[in-house]
Amino acid sequence: MTAYTQPPFIEALKATRPKTLPIWFMRQAGRSLPEYRTIRDNVAMLDACLDPEVAAEITCQPVRRHKVDAAIFFSDIVVPLKLAGVDVDIVPGKGPVFGQPLKTADDVKALVEHEIDDLYAITSGVQQAVMELGIPGGDEPWTPLIAFAGAPFTMAAYLVDGKPTRDHLGARAMMHADPQSWDTLMDWCATLASQFIVAQLQGGAKAVQLFDSWAGSLSRDDYQKNCAPFSGLVLDTAHAHGAPTIHFGTGTGEILDIMRDCGAECIGVDHRITLAQAVKRVSHGMGDSICVQGNIDPAILTCPWSVIERHVDSVLRSGQQAAAHIVNLGHGVPPNTDPEVLTRIVEYVHAWQG
Amino acid sequence: MTAYTQPPFIEALKATRPKTLPIWFMRQAGRSLPEYRTIRDNVAMLDACLDPEVAAEITCQPVRRHKVDAAIFFSDIVVPLKLAGVDVDIVPGKGPVFGQPLKTADDVKALVEHEIDDLYAITSGVQQAVMELGIPGGDEPWTPLIAFAGAPFTMAAYLVDGKPTRDHLGARAMMHADPQSWDTLMDWCATLASQFIVAQLQGGAKAVQLFDSWAGSLSRDDYQKNCAPFSGLVLDTAHAHGAPTIHFGTGTGEILDIMRDCGAECIGVDHRITLAQAVKRVSHGMGDSICVQGNIDPAILTCPWSVIERHVDSVLRSGQQAAAHIVNLGHGVPPNTDPEVLTRIVEYVHAWQG
Numbered sequence: 001m002t003a004y005t006q007p008p009f010i011e012a013l014k015a016t017r018p019k020t021l022p023i024w025f026m027r028q029a030g031r032s033l034p035e036y037r038t039i040r041d042n043v044a045m046l047d048a049c050l051d052p053e054v055a056a057e058i059t060c061q062p063v064r065r066h067k068v069d070a071a072i073f074f075s076d077i078v079v080p081l082k083l084a085g086v087d088v089d090i091v092p093g094k095g096p097v098f099g100q101p102l103k104t105a106d107d108v109k110a111l112v113e114h115e116i117d118d119l120y121a122i123t124s125g126v127q128q129a130v131m132e133l134g135i136p137g138g139d140e141p142w143t144p145l146i147a148f149a150g151a152p153f154t155m156a157a158y159l160v161d162g163k164p165t166r167d168h169l170g171a172r173a174m175m176h177a178d179p180q181s182w183d184t185l186m187d188w189c190a191t192l193a194s195q196f197i198v199a200q201l202q203g204g205a206k207a208v209q210l211f212d213s214w215a216g217s218l219s220r221d222d223y224q225k226n227c228a229p230f231s232g233l234v235l236d237t238a239h240a241h242g243a244p245t246i247h248f249g250t251g252t253g254e255i256l257d258i259m260r261d262c263g264a265e266c267i268g269v270d271h272r273i274t275l276a277q278a279v280k281r282v283s284h285g286m287g288d289s290i291c292v293q294g295n296i297d298p299a300i301l302t303c304p305w306s307v308i309e310r311h312v313d314s315v316l317r318s319g320q321q322a323a324a325h326i327v328n329l330g331h332g333v334p335p336n337t338d339p340e341v342l343t344r345i346v347e348y349v350h351a352w353q354g
Numbered sequence: 355m356t357a358y359t360q361p362p363f364i365e366a367l368k369a370t371r372p373k374t375l376p377i378w379f380m381r382q383a384g385r386s387l388p389e390y391r392t393i394r395d396n397v398a399m400l401d402a403c404l405d406p407e408v409a410a411e412i413t414c415q416p417v418r419r420h421k422v423d424a425a426i427f428f429s430d431i432v433v434p435l436k437l438a439g440v441d442v443d444i445v446p447g448k449g450p451v452f453g454q455p456l457k458t459a460d461d462v463k464a465l466v467e468h469e470i471d472d473l474y475a476i477t478s479g480v481q482q483a484v485m486e487l488g489i490p491g492g493d494e495p496w497t498p499l500i501a502f503a504g505a506p507f508t509m510a511a512y513l514v515d516g517k518p519t520r521d522h523l524g525a526r527a528m529m530h531a532d533p534q535s536w537d538t539l540m541d542w543c544a545t546l547a548s549q550f551i552v553a554q555l556q557g558g559a560k561a562v563q564l565f566d567s568w569a570g571s572l573s574r575d576d577y578q579k580n581c582a583p584f585s586g587l588v589l590d591t592a593h594a595h596g597a598p599t600i601h602f603g604t605g606t607g608e609i610l611d612i613m614r615d616c617g618a619e620c621i622g623v624d625h626r627i628t629l630a631q632a633v634k635r636v637s638h639g640m641g642d643s644i645c646v647q648g649n650i651d652p653a654i655l656t657c658p659w660s661v662i663e664r665h666v667d668s669v670l671r672s673g674q675q676a677a678a679h680i681v682n683l684g685h686g687v688p689p690n691t692d693p694e695v696l697t698r699i700v701e702y703v704h705a706w707q708g
Binding site: 167168173176251272274298302303 | 522
């Protein structure tokens with residue numbers, strides 16, 4: 001028997017450097033893949049998320065096609081809200097739309113009465129995906145599955161305004177105008193996000209990525225005082241279940257150190273700053289223990305290969321400043337991306353010798 | 355005769371501290387005012403911008419109501435494009451939509467054939483506003499009018515994608531995929547923006563604000579190499595016509611120093627960082643000469659007055675780190691803002707003694 005080796009993605013989350021750089025793509029399971037679009041032709045977004053067989057199939061598609069080093073469970077930030085009976089739908093071309101935006105303290109009180117009573121669809125979906133992706137401990141190679149959740153602030157930003165907005169004014173006002181309602185709301189969001197990831201971990205997920213899509217709209221003070229503690233609760237839950245965590249948002253260069261201090265093993269970085277800069281910002285004395293994830297600019301994916309190769313090289317070189325590097329985009333795969341470009345990037349990164 | 359005193363807004367742009375802090379609001383001429391909505395009920399956005407009488411009236415409304423220290427000419431980033439015959443309209447609830455997004459080098463070549471042949475509507479609109487706002491040099495107090503233009507990158511971001519997008523992938527790809535077309539496009543945008551502000555300066559505007567709404571989506575390298583030089587051309591034009599300049603974008607904490615180095619007398623700062631931090635970032639050895647503009651968080655405007663007052667106080671105190679401070683929001687006035695709150699903030703700032 002040979003010594004058992006963990007997949008490179010799992011090694012990197014321990015802040016060690018595996019022989020090949022691990023790579024996956026945010027939104028790899030999605031609209032860039034024709035096999036995904038074929039499925040979604042016949043099923044609405046939230047129905048797809050809540051059908052275990054469909055969600056498992058979509059989760060595995062990019063692993064089959066691109067040979068990425070991790071799957072991420074196909075879902076949406078609002079799925080735990082839907083499971084708690086909140087009136088929400090995902091409108092194509094628009095995003096999540098809620099029946100009742102939160103205008104008053106009573107609205108918040110009524111909302112937080114909602115509870116999730118059944119996460120079977122989620123756990124079952126993950127289990128079915130894991131059956132294909134492989135089980136740790138055997139002789140066969142396996143691909144880890146990442147549990148997915150939206151961070152409390154991003155959930156709250158949707159809930160308060162009732163729809164996607166550019167500046168999240170409603171949520172950012174509530175945290176100052178009515179701090180008590182804000183804390184109640186955020187605590188409830190943290191509970192739902194925690195339950196959502198526990199369901200995925202129970203199904204066999206081996207790591208957690210917490211997406212705080214809109215955290216970049218916050219001032220440092222607002223993030224630190226009014227949001228980070230609640231994200232920390234979710235990451236704590238992951239740790240209590242033995243899972244390492246990745247913490248990601250866009251435009252978060254100003255708050256990366258706080259995001260790490262929430263307890264994340266790995267910090268996701270968007271394209272706005274270099275990985276080397278990110279390492280400096282989050283280090284404060286523990287420089288060599290950080291794993292960073294990112295940050296190929298999604299805008300570069302439509303460029304000629306020579307441009308892509310030069311850019312990926314610069315990302316990989318910059319990532320060498322970190323103890324470990326999980327290669328990814330700086331944001332989700334754009335829908336118009338040629339999937340063959342993604343496959344080629346995976347091959348290139350796997351062959352890269354630094 | 356008493357010694358002639360410049361308005362506080364003009365004094366501040368010279369990096370000196372007038373007796374009272376000057377204040378105006380980005381998008382002060384707009385949807386938060388009932389008198390504005392009454393006019394716009396009967397006229398489309400671009401028609402309003404291109405009707406000198408209407409544009410002048412809307413420009414003056416917030417000065418009458420709020421007693422702000424500056425007017426800004428009512429217009430839109432795409433107005434110079436419209437005047438050059440580009441197929442563009444502003445769709446309510448959506449923003450600028452172009453008939454032909456720029457997909458190829460030939461598209462860019464065809465676009466840059468367009469020229470503005472008549473800026474009378476702009477110059478005349480400014481002249482009519484200035485007649486009400488007052489003329490420098492006499493015994494009467496007067497309110498300076500700020501000329502308005504979108505920066506070349508923000509114009510290009512709309513043009514390439516053909517509509518507002520979150521990540522401006524089209525423009526950010528073109529600058530790498532086809533640098534020659536990119537430079538051609540940006541040079542043309544800089545020319546149009548320059549002509550647009552010259553028309554306003556000829557009408558009597560006394561300063562320029564260059565809005566680079568989307569610059570915050572760029573990496574530092576991309577901004578420095580592919581965008582800043584073209585913004586610099588527009589600011590140079592303003593200086594050649596004797597006008598001081600304000601350079602503003604949101605989410606630009608990472609590139610503020612480059613934005614200043616384009617030649618701006620004043621840097622606009624959004625709510626994400628403090629004015630004191632902004633001063634540090636742009637100073638590099640000329641610390642005491644910078645004027646900053648901002649950065650009351652628009653989200654705070656719907657909060658109780660006690661919350662607003664505390665926040666405004668913190669902004670004003672932070673602004674004392676700069677040689678001069680023009681008080682403003684960190685972004686435009688949200689449409690649902692109670693105008694009386696804005697008026698009260700103006701009174702509060704004018705009475706503030708530090």
